[in-house]
Amino acid sequence: MLTVAVLISGTGSNLRALLEAAADPAFPARIVVVGADRQADGFAHAEAFGIPTFLVPFREFETREQWGEELDRQLRVWNPDLVVLSGLMRLLPASVVDAWAPRIINTHPAYLPEFPGAHGVRDALAAGVTQTGASVIVVDNGVDSGPVLAQERVAVLPDDTEQSLHERIKPVERRLLIDVVRAVASGELQLSAVASDAAAS
Structure with a gap:
């Protein structure tokens, strides 16, 4: 367990x-x-x-x-x-x-490496993109720069505010996080291998 x-x-x-x-x-x-x-x-x-x-x-x-x-x-x-x-x-x-490391993971409300940092949702809206997303990553010593474990796109609607867009991203973040934790726990996802691959690339 x-x-x-x-x-x-x-x-x-x-x-x-x-x-x-x-x-x-x-x-x-x-x-x-x-x-x-x-x-x-x-x-x-x-x-x-x-x-x-x-x-x-x-x-x-x-x-x-x-x-x-x-x-x-x-x-x-x-x-x-x-x-x-x-x-x-x-x-x-x-x-x-x-x-x-590499046993630290984090969620982020953007499709990394797009829009890293504390204001991923606001930055996506400011950039005028039609889609953003959610990501789960291995934490490294950069800002949202670690290897991506899972991510999914989320559409940006024409009338979106920062709050409305974030509310649609959150359920995706939660689902991805649960899936990643399950995969790590089952051995399907090996964090050490992911980190090694990232270091080698």
Whole structure:
């Protein structure tokens, strides 16, 4: 059984979907802990499912590196097989990425490498494109630059706002995330092989 830690910053809608999927006895992964960099509303989902939580408040540390050291320490208490970034709005320090890679994955509301960064949906609208998408990637030390594990296109409608477009992307993100976690847990998807292929290319 694959053990998973999920890191959040906000409402945790992807976390909720993953918790619901993992509640099925046939699902080959279990969430063992949920962590956050601030007091996040998404903790309520963890509590509803009886999942332990931990908080490493970013603003209580002098540097990103010190925050990362404590985050890494908390993760090591649980020693998960996989770390999922689910709306964590902080770039992880290289020390954390290096310690857990390639076992850290993230979702992004764009069809990477298109529109990386914190405003993928807004940037897609500003560019006037007719389609964007959702992606699940391996986290590396760049900004949304890791190997793509799964992605799917989402149409941009003429009257879309940032909110309406994001609301249509979110269900795709959730479905892709669940599919990737299932594939990793079943052995169908080997993260180490994906990372090796990316490094060689």
